[in-house]
Amino acid sequence: MMISSSASKILIGIPLDANVSVDLLGWAIRVIARPGDSIIALHVIGAMENKNKRQSARKQQKQFRQVKSFVINIMGELVETCLSNEVNMEARVGASTSPGRGLVEEARNMGADYLIIGGAQRKRSNRSSAISHYCYTNVPQGCSFVMLRPTQQPNLPEFEHESSSSWSEKNLSTENSFSSEENESHVKLKRPSPRTVLGICEEDLDSGESSDSCGVAKSSVSGKPKSPFRLISSLFRPSFDWRVAKKKQKGKHQPMLKCYTYQQIATSTKSFHNDNLIGQGGYSEVYMGIIGDGSHIAVKRLAKDNNNATKEKEFLMELGIIGHVNHPNTAQLLGYCIENGLYLIFQLYPNGTLSSALHGQASNGLDWPTRYRIVLGIAKGLHYLHKCCKHRIIHRDIKASNVLLGPHNEPQISDFGLAKWLPSKWSHHAVIPIEGTFGYLAPEYFMHGIVDEKIDVYAFGILLLEILTGRRPVDATKQNLLLWARPLMESGNLRELADPNMKGSFDMEQLYRVALTASYCVRQSSIWRPSMTEVLQLLTYGQDSEVYRTYPPLGMKPDEGRNKIITLTTRIEDTCLQMFEKYL
Structure with missing residues (x-):
C-alpha cells in the first residue's frame, strides 16, 4: 500500500500480554499517529542461553509459533481504532539476542520515525529497564524514542519510573495530537549501529546459533535485509487505504488461527x-x-x-x-x-462443491428444498461480506465451484484469492487485469474493470440460474445460460426453466422467487441491480417485498401476477454477450 512521503513510521515493541499490547498500541494510534501514518507492532523473541542448544531451539520453535498466532489475533482488536483514526497497521515477529537490540535494528531497517515501548512492570523491572536503556542509548539517528510512563498508560499495570530522564524535542512532533500533558516520554537521538535485524526464520532457530546481528545467515548478504516475517506483516495490509476507510459493524469474534x-x-x-x-x-x-x-x-x-x-x-x-x-x-x-x-x-467439507453437486454424476440427488436452502445460505454469506464484516469485501469470483457444501449441504463461500477490500467511501474500484470466470463476469467489470458489490450481485444472479436450471453458465457447446434462459423467463415458462433432474418436484412459489431475484441481479446496469440486503428480501418475500413494490420489473405491472418475469427486458446488450463469447 502506498503512503505519502510525509507519513510517519511508528514502531512499537509489544509484549506477550494482549491487554497491555492493545492499550499501548491504542495510545500510539490516538496520540502519536496522524491520518496516513503507519504503525508497526513488533514482538521480538529474545535468544536463550547457548547452553542446552537443542532444548533451546525446540523451545524457541514452539514459542515462535505461539507468537505468530498472538500477533495475528491481537490485530483484530485494533481494526476499528485504526479505521476510525485513518491509520495503517502492520504486525511483525522477530528474534534477536535481546529484545532491545531487535527493536533498535528493526527501527533502523525500516527507517522508523518513532520507537515506542512501555515502561517496566515491577516484577520485571530489571529486564524491562535493560530493554529501555538499550533502546534509549542506541536509537537510530532521526528516530524519536518514546517510553510510556504509568500515567500515560491508564489501563496498564503500574510501572516504575525511570530514575532519570532526558528529553530531546527537536525531532518530536509538537502537533495537537501530542498534547503537553502526554509529553513525559524519553526521547533520544543517536547514530545508527551497522547491525541488522529480523534476518532469522524458524529454520535458523533449529541450529541454536546466535549472533550479535540477530540471526543473520552465515552467507553474506548485501543491501537492506528483507525480513522473512513480511508474511505475517502482509496479513494486515488490506488492499485498500485505511486513510479513507470508516468503521464497519462489528463481526463475530474471530477464532484463533x-x-x-x-x-x-x-x-x-x-x-x-x-x-x-x-x-x-x-x-x-x-x-x-x-x-x-x-x-x-x-x-x-x-x-x-x-x-x-x-x-x-x-x-x-x-x-x-x-x-x-x-x-x-x-x-x-x-x-x-x-x-x-x-x-x-x-x-474439509464432505460433500464437495456446489458445482460437483449440480453437474456431477450425483447431481440428480440435489432436490429443490436443498437447492433453496443453498440459495439462501449463499445470499446470507454474501450479505455478510458486503455489509456485516469488519471490512467491506468484494469476492470477485462467486461461482458454483467456489461454494463448498457441508455435512448437511449447508453452503460455504470459499476461495478468496481474488477478493478485494474496498473503502466505505469509494463507490467502486477499477482493477487491471480482469480476473474471474467467464459466464459470471458483470458487463461493467468485463469491459471496464469496475469493482464493487454489484459485480458479486451479478455473479450471484447467474449462479441462481445455474442452481435453478442445472445448466452451466457456458456449456460444452459454448451456449450462454443467460441467452438460453432469457426467452423462458420473459414468457414466464418457469417449468421449462427448472432442472429436469428435479422431475417437476419443487415449490412453485420458491422457484418463482429465485427466478425473480435472478432477473433483478443480472440487469445490465449495476445501478438497477439490488443490494444483497434487497436480494434477501426478494428471496424471502418475492412480490410482497419492498424492493418489488418500489421497483417492479420493467415491462410488468405489480398486479400482473406471477406469470411473467420481464426484468430481462433491461437486457444485456448483444454486443456485450458477443464480447463474452469471443473469449470462450
Missing part, C-alpha cells in the same frame, strides 16, 4: 501425494489430509512452479481477508503454514 508446521501438513497429505490432490487452480493446489486427531483438512498451497510475485501477494491477501471472516456461510480457515512455501489449512 493455528500456525501449523510443515511436518504436520506434509504428514497429513502423505507428502502432497497426487492421490490426495482434490483441486487445482491458476496458482494453487488443494490436497486433502488427515491430521493427528483424525480430523479431515484441505491444504491449499501456492503451486511449487509458480514464481509470480503477484500470485504470492494474492495468496497472502487471501489469508489476510479470510482470517477476518467468520460466518456460517463462509469457509472456515483453521490455520496456515509459512515453512517451505505458503499454505492455508481449511476444514
Whole structure:
C-alpha cells in the first residue's frame, strides 16, 4: 500500500500480554499517529542461553509459533481504532539476542520515525529497564524514542519510573495530537549501529546459533535485509487505504488461527501425494489430509512452479481477508503454514462443491428444498461480506465451484484469492487485469474493470440460474445460460426453466422467487441491480417485498401476477454477450 512521503513510521515493541499490547498500541494510534501514518507492532523473541542448544531451539520453535498466532489475533482488536483514526497497521515477529537490540535494528531497517515501548512492570523491572536503556542509548539517528510512563498508560499495570530522564524535542512532533500533558516520554537521538535485524526464520532457530546481528545467515548478504516475517506483516495490509476507510459493524469474534508446521501438513497429505490432490487452480493446489486427531483438512498451497510475485501477494491477501471472516456461510480457515512455501489449512467439507453437486454424476440427488436452502445460505454469506464484516469485501469470483457444501449441504463461500477490500467511501474500484470466470463476469467489470458489490450481485444472479436450471453458465457447446434462459423467463415458462433432474418436484412459489431475484441481479446496469440486503428480501418475500413494490420489473405491472418475469427486458446488450463469447 502506498503512503505519502510525509507519513510517519511508528514502531512499537509489544509484549506477550494482549491487554497491555492493545492499550499501548491504542495510545500510539490516538496520540502519536496522524491520518496516513503507519504503525508497526513488533514482538521480538529474545535468544536463550547457548547452553542446552537443542532444548533451546525446540523451545524457541514452539514459542515462535505461539507468537505468530498472538500477533495475528491481537490485530483484530485494533481494526476499528485504526479505521476510525485513518491509520495503517502492520504486525511483525522477530528474534534477536535481546529484545532491545531487535527493536533498535528493526527501527533502523525500516527507517522508523518513532520507537515506542512501555515502561517496566515491577516484577520485571530489571529486564524491562535493560530493554529501555538499550533502546534509549542506541536509537537510530532521526528516530524519536518514546517510553510510556504509568500515567500515560491508564489501563496498564503500574510501572516504575525511570530514575532519570532526558528529553530531546527537536525531532518530536509538537502537533495537537501530542498534547503537553502526554509529553513525559524519553526521547533520544543517536547514530545508527551497522547491525541488522529480523534476518532469522524458524529454520535458523533449529541450529541454536546466535549472533550479535540477530540471526543473520552465515552467507553474506548485501543491501537492506528483507525480513522473512513480511508474511505475517502482509496479513494486515488490506488492499485498500485505511486513510479513507470508516468503521464497519462489528463481526463475530474471530477464532484463533493455528500456525501449523510443515511436518504436520506434509504428514497429513502423505507428502502432497497426487492421490490426495482434490483441486487445482491458476496458482494453487488443494490436497486433502488427515491430521493427528483424525480430523479431515484441505491444504491449499501456492503451486511449487509458480514464481509470480503477484500470485504470492494474492495468496497472502487471501489469508489476510479470510482470517477476518467468520460466518456460517463462509469457509472456515483453521490455520496456515509459512515453512517451505505458503499454505492455508481449511476444514474439509464432505460433500464437495456446489458445482460437483449440480453437474456431477450425483447431481440428480440435489432436490429443490436443498437447492433453496443453498440459495439462501449463499445470499446470507454474501450479505455478510458486503455489509456485516469488519471490512467491506468484494469476492470477485462467486461461482458454483467456489461454494463448498457441508455435512448437511449447508453452503460455504470459499476461495478468496481474488477478493478485494474496498473503502466505505469509494463507490467502486477499477482493477487491471480482469480476473474471474467467464459466464459470471458483470458487463461493467468485463469491459471496464469496475469493482464493487454489484459485480458479486451479478455473479450471484447467474449462479441462481445455474442452481435453478442445472445448466452451466457456458456449456460444452459454448451456449450462454443467460441467452438460453432469457426467452423462458420473459414468457414466464418457469417449468421449462427448472432442472429436469428435479422431475417437476419443487415449490412453485420458491422457484418463482429465485427466478425473480435472478432477473433483478443480472440487469445490465449495476445501478438497477439490488443490494444483497434487497436480494434477501426478494428471496424471502418475492412480490410482497419492498424492493418489488418500489421497483417492479420493467415491462410488468405489480398486479400482473406471477406469470411473467420481464426484468430481462433491461437486457444485456448483444454486443456485450458477443464480447463474452469471443473469449470462450
